[in-house]
Amino acid sequence: MAVTYKKLWHLLIDRNLMKKDLEELSGITHYQMCKLARDKDVTTDVLGAICQALNVRVEDIMDFVPDEK
Numbered sequence: 001m002a003v004t005y006k007k008l009w010h011l012l013i014d015r016n017l018m019k020k021d022l023e024e025l026s027g028i029t030h031y032q033m034c035k036l037a038r039d040k041d042v043t044t045d046v047l048g049a050i051c052q053a054l055n056v057r058v059e060d061i062m063d064f065v066p067d068e069k
Contacts, residue, residue, distance in 0.1 A: 001064050005036050008061040011054065026053035 012022060019033050026049040035042050047058050054061070 001067055002039065003041065003062055004039050004065050005062050007063060008036065008050070011056065011061060015054075022050065022053065026050045 012018070017025075019037070022028070023030060023033050026046075028046050028049055032042055032046050036046075047062070050056075050061060051058055
């Protein structure tokens with residue numbers, strides 16, 4: 001099962017934030033941001049830091065995408 005962070009990018013647009021702003025607010029690294037931008041797996045620590053910085057729940061920033069068969 002894949003994951004997508006489209007909700008996160010929409011949230012950043014709505015709040016007039018850039019990816020670099022999110023890096024600074026949440027304390028995540030540029031490498032972790034690149035993984036998010038490519039819809040790659042990240043740790044729950046990264047997701048937690050983002051949720052805390054934006055005051056949202058994890059389901060507000062990501063979705064699971066079923067594998068196509």
